[in-house]
Amino acid sequence: MSHNQLTESGRLHHFLSIEGLKRPLLTEIMDRAEQFSSISHQQVKKVPLLRGKTIVNLFFENSTRTRTTFELAAKRLSADVISLNINTSSASKGESLRDTLHNLEAMHSDMFVVRHHQSGAAEFIAQHVAPHVSVINAGDGCHAHPTQAMLDMFTIRRHKQHFPDLRVAIIGDILHSRVARSQIQALATLGVGEIRVIAPKTLLPTDCKTLGVHVYHDMNAGLKDVDVVITLRLQNERMQGALLPSSKEYYQCYGLTERKLSLAKPDAIVMHPGPINRGVEIASAVADGPQSVILEQVTHGIAVRMAIMSMTLGSQAELYEVTA
Amino acid sequence: MSHNQLTESGRLHHFLSIEGLKRPLLTEIMDRAEQFSSISHQQVKKVPLLRGKTIVNLFFENSTRTRTTFELAAKRLSADVISLNINTSSASKGESLRDTLHNLEAMHSDMFVVRHHQSGAAEFIAQHVAPHVSVINAGDGCHAHPTQAMLDMFTIRRHKQHFPDLRVAIIGDILHSRVARSQIQALATLGVGEIRVIAPKTLLPTDCKTLGVHVYHDMNAGLKDVDVVITLRLQNERMQGALLPSSKEYYQCYGLTERKLSLAKPDAIVMHPGPINRGVEIASAVADGPQSVILEQVTHGIAVRMAIMSMTLGSQAELYEVTA
Amino acid sequence: MSHNQLTESGRLHHFLSIEGLKRPLLTEIMDRAEQFSSISHQQVKKVPLLRGKTIVNLFFENSTRTRTTFELAAKRLSADVISLNINTSSASKGESLRDTLHNLEAMHSDMFVVRHHQSGAAEFIAQHVAPHVSVINAGDGCHAHPTQAMLDMFTIRRHKQHFPDLRVAIIGDILHSRVARSQIQALATLGVGEIRVIAPKTLLPTDCKTLGVHVYHDMNAGLKDVDVVITLRLQNERMQGALLPSSKEYYQCYGLTERKLSLAKPDAIVMHPGPINRGVEIASAVADGPQSVILEQVTHGIAVRMAIMSMTLGSQAELYEVTA
Numbered sequence: 024m025s026h027n028q029l030t031e032s033g034r035l036h037h038f039l040s041i042e043g044l045k046r047p048l049l050t051e052i053m054d055r056a057e058q059f060s061s062i063s064h065q066q067v068k069k070v071p072l073l074r075g076k077t078i079v080n081l082f083f084e085n086s087t088r089t090r091t092t093f094e095l096a097a098k099r100l101s102a103d104v105i106s107l108n109i110n111t112s113s114a115s116k117g118e119s120l121r122d123t124l125h126n127l128e129a130m131h132s133d134m135f136v137v138r139h140h141q142s143g144a145a146e147f148i149a150q151h152v153a154p155h156v157s158v159i160n161a162g163d164g165c166h167a168h169p170t171q172a173m174l175d176m177f178t179i180r181r182h183k184q185h186f187p188d189l190r191v192a193i194i195g196d197i198l199h200s201r202v203a204r205s206q207i208q209a210l211a212t213l214g215v216g217e218i219r220v221i222a223p224k225t226l227l228p229t230d231c232k233t234l235g236v237h238v239y240h241d242m243n244a245g246l247k248d249v250d251v252v253i254t255l256r257l258q259n260e261r262m263q264g265a266l267l268p269s270s271k272e273y274y275q276c277y278g279l280t281e282r283k284l285s286l287a288k289p290d291a292i293v294m295h296p297g298p299i300n301r302g303v304e305i306a307s308a309v310a311d312g313p314q315s316v317i318l319e320q321v322t323h324g325i326a327v328r329m330a331i332m333s334m335t336l337g338s339q340a341e342l343y344e345v346t347a
Numbered sequence: 348m349s350h351n352q353l354t355e356s357g358r359l360h361h362f363l364s365i366e367g368l369k370r371p372l373l374t375e376i377m378d379r380a381e382q383f384s385s386i387s388h389q390q391v392k393k394v395p396l397l398r399g400k401t402i403v404n405l406f407f408e409n410s411t412r413t414r415t416t417f418e419l420a421a422k423r424l425s426a427d428v429i430s431l432n433i434n435t436s437s438a439s440k441g442e443s444l445r446d447t448l449h450n451l452e453a454m455h456s457d458m459f460v461v462r463h464h465q466s467g468a469a470e471f472i473a474q475h476v477a478p479h480v481s482v483i484n485a486g487d488g489c490h491a492h493p494t495q496a497m498l499d500m501f502t503i504r505r506h507k508q509h510f511p512d513l514r515v516a517i518i519g520d521i522l523h524s525r526v527a528r529s530q531i532q533a534l535a536t537l538g539v540g541e542i543r544v545i546a547p548k549t550l551l552p553t554d555c556k557t558l559g560v561h562v563y564h565d566m567n568a569g570l571k572d573v574d575v576v577i578t579l580r581l582q583n584e585r586m587q588g589a590l591l592p593s594s595k596e597y598y599q600c601y602g603l604t605e606r607k608l609s610l611a612k613p614d615a616i617v618m619h620p621g622p623i624n625r626g627v628e629i630a631s632a633v634a635d636g637p638q639s640v641i642l643e644q645v646t647h648g649i650a651v652r653m654a655i656m657s658m659t660l661g662s663q664a665e666l667y668e669v670t671a
Numbered sequence: 672m673s674h675n676q677l678t679e680s681g682r683l684h685h686f687l688s689i690e691g692l693k694r695p696l697l698t699e700i701m702d703r704a705e706q707f708s709s710i711s712h713q714q715v716k717k718v719p720l721l722r723g724k725t726i727v728n729l730f731f732e733n734s735t736r737t738r739t740t741f742e743l744a745a746k747r748l749s750a751d752v753i754s755l756n757i758n759t760s761s762a763s764k765g766e767s768l769r770d771t772l773h774n775l776e777a778m779h780s781d782m783f784v785v786r787h788h789q790s791g792a793a794e795f796i797a798q799h800v801a802p803h804v805s806v807i808n809a810g811d812g813c814h815a816h817p818t819q820a821m822l823d824m825f826t827i828r829r830h831k832q833h834f835p836d837l838r839v840a841i842i843g844d845i846l847h848s849r850v851a852r853s854q855i856q857a858l859a860t861l862g863v864g865e866i867r868v869i870a871p872k873t874l875l876p877t878d879c880k881t882l883g884v885h886v887y888h889d890m891n892a893g894l895k896d897v898d899v900v901i902t903l904r905l906q907n908e909r910m911q912g913a914l915l916p917s918s919k920e921y922y923q924c925y926g927l928t929e930r931k932l933s934l935a936k937p938d939a940i941v942m943h944p945g946p947i948n949r950g951v952e953i954a955s956a957v958a959d960g961p962q963s964v965i966l967e968q969v970t971h972g973i974a975v976r977m978a979i980m981s982m983t984l985g986s987q988a989e990l991y992e993v994t995a
Binding site: 387389390391392393411412415416418419422423621622623625642643645646648649 | 722723724725751753755767770771773774775776777778779
């Protein structure tokens with residue numbers, strides 16, 4: 024379980040993993056995101072909530088999309104943002120990661136948004152930062168991507184309301200997916216009725232049973248009567264190993280087509296964390312079709328990140344200002 | 348003709364090309380730029396006109412200068428700016444341009460400033476964006492560079508006032524120049540008395556006659572009695588092809604020297620879109636001389652881009668705030 | 672001596688070198704930094720002092736740390752910041768440095784923060800900019816790094832108050848260090864009682880005597896009874912030349928260990944401009960020990976740069992607003 028995400032009084036200080044967070048906190052994030060969501064439709068899409076705060080994007084792994092959403096979320100909260108690509112920073116001068124972090128802290132940074140190819144990196148950083156700094160995990164290795172999971176929950180709630188009534192299927196590379204891992208934890212915490220994973224055996228973790236999910240290897244059976252279909256991005260690098268035969272064959276077995284989707288409930292929604300591989304894990308007709316909420320996920324990503332950023336940094340007093 | 352630049356009521360929605368725009372609109376851009384120009388001399392060079400708006404610089408072709416002027420224009424309008432170098436973005440993850448655009452739209456972006464090496468790219472993007480997004484063409488292939496043309500018109504008006512009385516000469520690589528193409532359209536729309544192009548045959552488009560310009564191959568004849576001399580940048584890559592013998596020979600024939608400039612009217616102004624190749628298309632003595640307005644063009648570039656950005660994004664109500 | 676740093680009335684216009692600046696001005700910088708330092712502890716770490724000003728980071732030499740501190744200082748003064756890596760800019764299109772500068776000026780930039788690998792680069796740029804632009808030297812070759820020196824003086828004053836009573840030792844590569852050069856000038860101007868340099872002969876400049884410093888080749892003698900110990904970063908590239916045997920041998924002779932530090936006064940402080948090479952010029956136990964003020968230096972770097980930026984750009988009228 025993540026160390027020290029919460030303050031003694033149970034408020035969010037870091038946001039590293041869904042694991043260990045209670046249902047009321049996840050609900051609070053979604054409620055708060057709902058408030059920020061309405062801001063996006065105002066003439067001036069900005070609130071002064073984090074004015075004067077310094078947020079540092081620490082990206083050890085390149086991701087324009089995720090960096091952009093965090094940068095926009097920070098700017099719409101009126102924070103100052105510094106984006107550092109750590110490969111080109113002092114690391115090249117032989118400085119250790121800890122020294123780099125301590126230097127950034129000493130500049131009175133208030134938050135580090137961390138993306139790293141190694142599992143546990145955000146946690147490690149959170150353990151070593153000064154008490155005044157909040158750390159947000161923007162994806163670490165195969166471990167967790169909790170802001171993505173929360174925007175997915177927010178998107179589901181927008182369409183389906185009551186979690187216990189839902190049957191949710193996640194399709195694809197569960198084994199290597201930090202997104203899937205965080206989604207499963209969030210769905211379980213929110214009391215979703217049934218969580219299914221659909222994948223070939225080579226792309227399933229060995230601890231599937233302990234995750235509380237139902238495992239399917241066949242799309243026809245797995246998609247039957249589900250309310251939410253979550254497709255995962257197939258990393259090209261997996262294809263080169265022995266785990267998968269070819270992207271064409273993968274598409275035939277596990278690609279989400281209109282025909283397969285018709286087995287789900289008629290009002291099922293289709294999700295994907297992006298960027299999508301059309302014709303690999305999802306057919307274009309489905310990605311762009313009436314049941315797809317993929318672009319809504321992107322939109323909600325800003326509001327959900329604004330919520331998490333303001334909750335980790337904000338005092339209760341400040342929080343009330345959102346609605347003012 | 349550019350598709351859909353204007354709203355039904357004839358206001359600017361996108362800014363893709365000078366082609367198809369009427370004289371009153373070009374005049375409105377210049378009048379509005381005049382207002383912003385005075386802001387640059389204030390103690391605080393900022394107006395809150397686009398506060399809370401998100402402007403995305405989408406540069407598929409590197410250009411520090413142009414990107415910087417758009418970024419400064421956006422910041423002086425108090426907008427939030429995100430600059431994306433598309434080569435290093437999700438494109439590398441195999442995402443299509445359309446998916447990238449739809450994602451940026453979903454983040455509630457209000458404007459895309461597009462620079463692309465392919466003619467028609469800005470137009471293509473404008474055809475595919477959501478209705479709430481404005482697209483500004485910051486240069487596409489050999490097609491158009493309309494904000495450059497408008498800052499050139501603004502610079503001419505500052506010095507020469509009445510367009511119909513003017514004789515304007517454009518010298519150099521007309522064939523490949525998006526700047527020249529947009530300038531000729533703007534000069535024609537503003538009713539300039541005589542537009543001349545001076546270039547070797549290999550650097551002239553075949554449709555010169557239809558452009559309504561007078562063609563000269565000789566500088567002595569072409570510069571005679573002109574009021575405005577526009578020199579174009581000679582792209583180094585042209586030199587490597589069969590189109591030109593050498594930069595030295597080009598300078599002898601078409602380089603603007605003090606001697607050649609003396610054939611123009613004594614109060615003729617000298618322009619160049621930058622960056623200049625000293626000793627290739629223009630002599631240093633001319634570029635830095637008393638008739639040069641090259642740096643003024645750069646200065647006016649900010650105000651003209653502020654004008655175009657605020658017109659495409661702004662409602663009539665907001666527009667009046669500029670003068671408040 | 673630096674040309675033209677001061678206005679006719681003796682106020683800072685550029686900030687290029689400590690050389691030639693008088694003690695009251697250095698004291699004014701520190702007093703003003705003291706004011707900004709308190710802002711960093713406020714809820715909103717921002718003052719509107721430079722709102723609407725445009726500051727351009729012109730980095731010809733990569734330095735994430737220094738660029739970040741200047742960027743943060745500028746943002747906390749509410750200025751707009753543009754960061755240009757000159758290697759990737761118009762320089763690649765063959766434009767001269769002067770043309771690039773004149774273009775940036777024409778965009779109504781107010782300040783250039785310059786970092787360059789060549790000594791004298793900031794001075795050169797200051798001589799060629801328009802009168803309305805201030806230039807700050809963020810490190811030029813082996814010549815000067817005056818903002819670093821001032822943050823070091825500020826850090827010393829925070830701990831030691833009265834400069835004439837102090838004995839300060841600087842250890843390491845004095846010969847190539849722009850930091851050491853600026854520190855010695857600042858310490859001398861502030862009337863420090865004794866300035867010592869401790870280094871092997873190969874890393875000492877030949878003009879050591881004229882600098883007014885006492886030279887030591889032995890740490891035991893040099894550190895005796897000093898109040899302030901400044902360690903310098905050992906550039907790896909020096910190691911490859913004939914100047915030094917190995918980093919291991921260097922550490923044995925000139926690395927600051929707890930044992931050697933015990934020769935200094937018990938309340939001596941330890942400084943380093945960063946990034947540090949642990950186990951080369953300084954032991955980890957010392958860098959992280961109770962006498963180290965290395966991270967404080969980083970913190971003070973923001974306030975000192977805010978002070979220098981606001982003094983070079985500000986009029987007297989504006990300056991009073993800081994305290995308001």
